[in-house]
Amino acid sequence: xxxxxxxxxxxxxxxxxxxxxxxxxxxxxxxxxxxxxxxxxxxxxxxxxxxxxxxxxxxxxxxxxxxxxxxxxxxxxxxxxxxxxxxxxxxxxxxxxxxxxxxxxxxxxxxxxxxxxxxxxxxxxxxxxxxxxxxxxxxxxxxxxxxxxxxxxxxxxxxxxxxxxxxxxxxxxxxxxxxxxxxxxxxxxx
Numbered sequence: 001x002x003x004x005x006x007x008x009x010x011x012x013x014x015x016x017x018x019x020x021x022x023x024x025x026x027x028x029x030x031x032x033x034x035x036x037x038x039x040x041x042x043x044x045x046x047x048x049x050x051x052x053x054x055x056x057x058x059x060x061x062x063x064x065x066x067x068x069x070x071x072x073x074x075x076x077x078x079x080x081x082x083x084x085x086x087x088x089x090x091x092x093x094x095x096x097x098x099x100x101x102x103x104x105x106x107x108x109x110x111x112x113x114x115x116x117x118x119x120x121x122x123x124x125x126x127x128x129x130x131x132x133x134x135x136x137x138x139x140x141x142x143x144x145x146x147x148x149x150x151x152x153x154x155x156x157x158x159x160x161x162x163x164x165x166x167x168x169x170x171x172x173x174x175x176x177x178x179x180x181x182x183x184x185x186x187x188x189x190x
Contacts, residue, residue: 073167095146101181104171121161
């Protein structure tokens with residue numbers, strides 16, 4: 001037969017072991033909260049596709065009526081320059097070339113009678129304005145290989161647009177009549 005003292009001792013030992021188990025469980029549970037709730041973790045993944053898209057919000061430069069030997073450009077905003085906008089998801093390099101504008105003998109082909117240069121339309125549109133833009137008047141390539149007009153044009157909406165200015169000089173032997181040239185801008189990932 002077991003004495004009352006032995007029975008009381010066993011009860012105390014059982015209580016101490018139970019309390020130690022509860023304290024240990026609570027301590028472990030505080031470090032692993034999801035173990036008590038049945039929670040698990042997961043990962044969300046996405047890949048943003050490379051999209052190379054540019055647009056021309058201002059796609060026409062109209063100099064109006066000019067006379068032989070007149071010179072005009074878009075730097076004063078009249079007319080407005082072309083505006084190239086990067087609508088894609090990566091920085092782009094943009095090139096330009098055009099069809100013939102003049103028929104006067106001194107201005108056919110690539111010449112100083114038809115020129116371009118570029119600047120940011122929005123602050124920070126390129127990584128380095130000194131190297132990514134064409135800051136001085138450059139002869140427009142006529143029916144030939146395109147040349148750089150803007151490099152590393154950003155795609156972030158607040159800084160994704162550049163101006164391409166046009167300068168024309170009417171040749172002294174240009175016959176009267178309406179003149180036009182199709183300007184082509186091409187982009188590739190920077």
